[in-house]
Amino acid sequence: MAPATATLVALTCKAYINSGLASIKVSGLQTLVKALHDEQRNQGHGVVTVSNHISTLDDPMTWAVLPWRYFQNPRLTRWTLGASEIMFTNPFLSEFFSHGQVLETFRGMGIFQPSVNTSIEKLNQGEWIHLYGEGKVNQPAKYELDASGRASLPRFKWGVGHMITSASNIPTVIPMWISGFDKLMPEGRRAPFKYFPRPGAQLTVTFGDPIAPEALLKTIQNIPEADPVRIRTHVTTLVHDAVESLGRSVSGNTLGNAVPKDPLE
Template identity: 30%
Template sequence: MQGHDDLYPNAELPSFLWRSASYQTILAVSTLSRLFIYGFNKTEVNGLPRFLDLLKSRSDYKTRRRGLLTVSNHISVIDDPLIWGVLPLSFAAFHGYMNNRWSFGSHDICFQNTALSHFFTLGQVLPTHRMYHSPYGGPFQATMTEGVRLLSQISSRKMSFCPHNDPRLHQTYHTPSWPRDCVDPFSDVVPIAAYPSQPSDERWYHAPSRYACNSYSWVHIFPEGMVHQAEDQTMRYFKWGVARLILEPPECPDVVPMFIEGTDQVMHESRRFPRFLPRIGKKITVTFGSELDVEAVFGDLRKRWRELADEDARKRGHSSWNEIMLGIVPESLAHHPEAIELRKECTKRVRDAVLEVRRSRGLPDEDPKSGLVETWLREGPKRNGRMDDGSWVKDA
């Protein structure tokens, strides 16, 4: 267990001004997204009433009993926030307060400067490093720790591990401040509720896992990790980060698979001048699958994960796995052969759930090899543009 100096108390809420700025940012983006997909395109939504009922049942963070994880394919750089325009504005305005999705955005795209960093932080996007662009990428980066914690219970009466107080880091990190750093300048929380996305990051980011109001949050992830546009609407392999979000929270989050169609035509990677403008007059379809029976689908994997975590903790001198360290995976467990196999199997089951939604759209079954890493390694090192199979890819 960490020493007392490494622990901090959580707070109940960010400041009113921070919450207001975040709420208004998300409401404005939701309004523009809805105007675009319904005013300038033809949009079809399947399974929305069921999904809305689930979201509305989670409106009060004090009564939530588990997190919510939505998972989908990724076919356009504007999938998020565009797909959330299918949610009625009444939801965003009323039921969405403190109940909107958290998502992951590329650090090198969404957080290039202070202005962009503030906008995306207020829009509940977490900075994610991609291994192709940063040595700090991968499934065990700091932002994935935030993701695991957001899907867990956060108590203002409990102590949590605080990397900011780690004396090993003081030589590298500055003390977070506003406006350079994306932190709540009106909060009296000490130490400041913030974290660096990687050791050499020039700014700190708001840490939502410091606040009880973010207990059992809704997190959305695109496990392909990059845009993939194919005529037959196949998906790339899913990356392991999604498995961490299912295996590690003390209570398994609800999981809702989704499938997106048509946004690739709005912003296709083959588009020419003006590339920055989305195309109109397209047909967009968003399909929400049924909520998974998480105990039936993931129960055995989660049970074995906890056993491995407890075994690892005992080897390091602790009686069992400690929730204070939630979201922080020691090297011994990160690279444990059985832990790797658990992540692989969990990721496969998630992808199978999304494939089931894809199948409900009348699309033919994929080649089973499409879900294997080895299949996509044959693409070679190229990360953007048209591939040999005719599909288009982009880091996003």
């Protein structure tokens, strides 16, 4: 059922875009395509994509950039983690998201929980895991400013580094940057508007170059006494900085703009 669920959702998102209700521009897609078709996956080298998280429609709308046939093949469809209190609140939603290759995740339970363990097992099988490193929606209007006055991407959860470093083989890690999704589904709107996408959003999805495996290995090997806490912290920071750097290159160093007030509110 997973392919059917994924295909239905993907076609719905593609139809929304093709109808002209939103536009989407993609860059670097070939990087992901190459990784998904790499023969190393058959030897247990997984694929990890990591992006910022700016709306409730980031997933699945982001994956509307993929050819529809990808969603008929579970091997070419991402696994991801979903919040239990949002996506698994009743039997229907639980079935729907489970069949859409979403792993139920409990906020506050830390990195040693079933969904994280399953993600590591998936990587060992050469599967593709997509992560929203912040662990929740953070729209650009609420980004904090760093010491130089620049917007800064919120820190990533340590589970990012834990999954990457716990896999049997270092996976291919691809940073991503998405924009415009905060205009599609702004946070803080009143009912009923908060349940509907705003038409006219201009979306972008950018895939960066994979993080060099040598950089990940060097980060791991340079930690004294192979301290697991420091290892996953440093790897998580490395991934965070790669995503943030990609975002700066895409957005002209702004990391996005403030969310405008909905004229319908």
